[in-house]
Amino acid sequence: MMLVVSAFVLWAGLWALNIILARRLSEQHARIAVPVIFGLTLVLVVELMVRGLNVSFVILPKPSEMVVRLFTSYEMLWEDFAQTILKGALTGYIVGCGAALMVAFLASWSDFLRRGLLPLGNFVAALPVVGLAPIMVMWFGFGWESKAAIVVSMCFFPMLVNCVQGLAATNAIERDLFKTYAASPVQQLGLLRLPAAMPFVLNGLKVCTPLALIGAIVAEFFGSPSVGMGFRIKTSVGSLSLDLVWAEIIVAAIAGTGFFGLLLIIERSLTFWHPSQRR
Amino acid sequence: MVQWLARSVLPVMTIIAAIVLIWYAAAVPMNAGRTYMMAPDDAEIALPDLVSDTWAQKKPRLPVPHQIVVEVRKQATFSWIWKEKRRGYKRSLIYHTWVTLSSTIFGFVLGLVLGVSLSLAIVYSRVMDLSVMPWVITSQTIPIIAIAPMIIVIMAAGGMTGLxxxxxxxMYLSYFPIVVGMTKGLRSSEPILEDQMKTWSATAFQTFWLLRLPSAMPFLFPAMKIGLAAALVGAVVAELPSGARAGLGARLLVFSYRSETIPMWANLVSAALLAGILVVSFGLLERAVNRRLGFRNAGDVTS
Incomplete structure (x- = not known):
């Protein structure tokens, strides 16, 4: 009981600390310190609650046990990471988003193609494409190729819709201005249409990041070699070694967040002019 | 009318026709292996025979569209609804689509409420922005499929099962696009307009209701469409590890174990139709709202 009470006290205390820090610290420091403290609070509260309420290991292991597992079996975790994320998800992400960008360029030159692709792309982006995972495993085998294939098919249409919308995001006044400057089509593309499309393109890239992770891991549930994060999660749930499952989840979280953070940095440097980026 | 057909319907139809043609063409090399396997060793197979065989196999690698349409029509039965004791519903695609639809809508509504309230908190509270936003992003990098069995176990321990x-x-999948889109939208009003509101001494609520919320709409609707799609993905994926008997995802798993490809595609098509109906109805709503607020719609004639 003491542990549960102290969890609540800790929560209140650290939240108050965060409010003070958010006011006092400079922008740069607060941006790092505040979320870190918030995350630590969550972890500590969960740890204290699990201990205090005697939650069974089968339902939720203690966060400390997960971290211990992360360090004791890091070699296995690294192999799974390389198989699922570096080979499966990243390959598929690059191919899928790159192909979508190219098709969007084609569509931006042909009004007919744009009118055909945008409704269709919107439609397909809304489909549960992840259902194709068992079919991709049938076609491309158990290796990472089938995972990359499902990631390509999941990322392509959300990215396409964003890129097509982005390349059409200029308005008549801006285009007229470029015409009065006698800008060539290439100049108009490079100086007006591409920069105007960037917020949409980066939005698409951000939306595709979790899709790529989900696709690569789900596909492993339908068949994989004896390595990979989805495989490890499936077999570890079966043998009730839930600390290993959570260690895999932590690895996936770190990888995904790192990539997303990279996208945020790129977004800030490319679309600094957009109202949503103002400080 | 004629102009509308030429501008909107014709391009879509052209691309669909191209896809169907490529599909039929691709089915021939994809399924040819099986045709040769079934034929006697050094038999010569003429092209017309090869084509007709690859388009009519029982368990093809790639079923052709008309096989899938026939399968959907065979499985999409309504008669169990008024039959006594509701017999035969387990084989009906309509029933399984309904099961998936109900959890999709439920999860989407939860996600919409959570997403919009989180983004309001993020836009209006600096502490929330700093502490929650990075973790919202992190939450999406945790593959839901991994924790799905654990969510089911933990909630079953609390007495909650089924829907x-x-x-x-x-909800876990659908709230994220809504948070991202809505936050971006709420921050997208031009500074000059915010200054204008200030010169009119508008209250914070008036600035929100008359400026920020309307200017967030063009961001919110695409986000909601993605969120709806994500909710459907969540519903399908949730049925994979949960041992569910009903729903499109559960059926997909069963058919994939038996490698019955035609029913698999029939299930995918009904999931697609479901998603299509949901998205088209949201698209109509989006056009109506955007027009009322005076924004340009994507399909409108631009000068």
Whole structure:
């Protein structure tokens, strides 16, 4: 009981600390310190609650046990990471988003193609494409190729819709201005249409990041070699070694967040002019 | 009318026709292996025979569209609804689509409420922005499929089974695009307009209601469409590890174990139709709202 009470006290205390820090610290420091403290609070509260309420290991292991597992079996975790994320998800992400960008360029030159692709792309982006995972495993085998294939098919249409919308995001006044400057089509593309499309393109890239992770891991549930994060999660749930499952989840979280953070940095440097980026 | 057909319907139809043609063409090399396997060793197979065989196999690698349409029509039965004791519903695609639809809608509504309230908190509270936003992003990098069995176990320990855990899994996927889109939208009003509101001494609520919320709409609707799609993905994925008997995802798993490809595609098509109906109805709503607020719609004639 003491542990549960102290969890609540800790929560209140650290939240108050965060409010003070958010006011006092400079922008740069607060941006790092505040979320870190918030995350630590969550972890500590969960740890204290699990201990205090005697939650069974089968339902939720203690966060400390997960971290211990992360360090004791890091070699296995690294192999799974390389198989699922570096080979499966990243390959598929690059191919899928790159192909979508190219098709969007084609569509931006042909009004007919744009009118055909945008409704269709919107439609397909809304489909549960992840259902194709068992079919991709049938076609491309158990290796990472089938995972990359499902990631390509999941990322392509959300990215396409964003890129097509982005390349059409200029308005008549801006285009007229470029015409009065006698800008060539290439100049108009490079100086007006591409920069105007960037917020949409980066939005698409951000939306595709979790899709790529989900696709690569789900596909492993339908068949994989004896390595990979989805495989490890499936077999570890079966043998009730839930600390290993959570260690895999932590690895996936770190990888995904790192990539997303990279996208945020790129977004800030490319679309600094957009109202949503103002400080 | 004629102009509308030429501008909107014709391009879409052209691309669909191209896809169907490529599909039929691709089915020939994809399924040819099986045709040769079934034929006697050094038999010569003429092209017309090869084509007709690859388009009519029982378990093809790639079923052709008309096989899938026939399968959907065979499985999409309504008669169990008014039959006594509701017999035969387990084989009906309509029933399984309904099961998936109900958890999709439930999860989407949960996700919409959570997403919009989180983005309001993020836009209006600096502490929330700093502490929650990075973790919202992190939450999406945790593959839902991994924690889905655990969500089901934990919620079952609390006495909740069936719709509730599936709804929570859908919510987990659908709230993220809504938070991202809505936050971006709420921050997208031009500074000059905010200054204008200030010169009119508008209250914070008036600035929100008359400026920020309307200017967030063009961001919110695409986000909601993605969120709806994500909720459907969540509903399908949630049925994979939960041992569910009903729903499109559960059926997909069963058919994939038996490698019955035609029913698999029939299930995918009904999931697609479901998603299509949901998205088209949201698209109509989006056009109506955007027009009322004076924004340009994507399909409108631009000068």
């Amino acid at each position: 509730m855990p599936k709804g929570v899994i859908s």
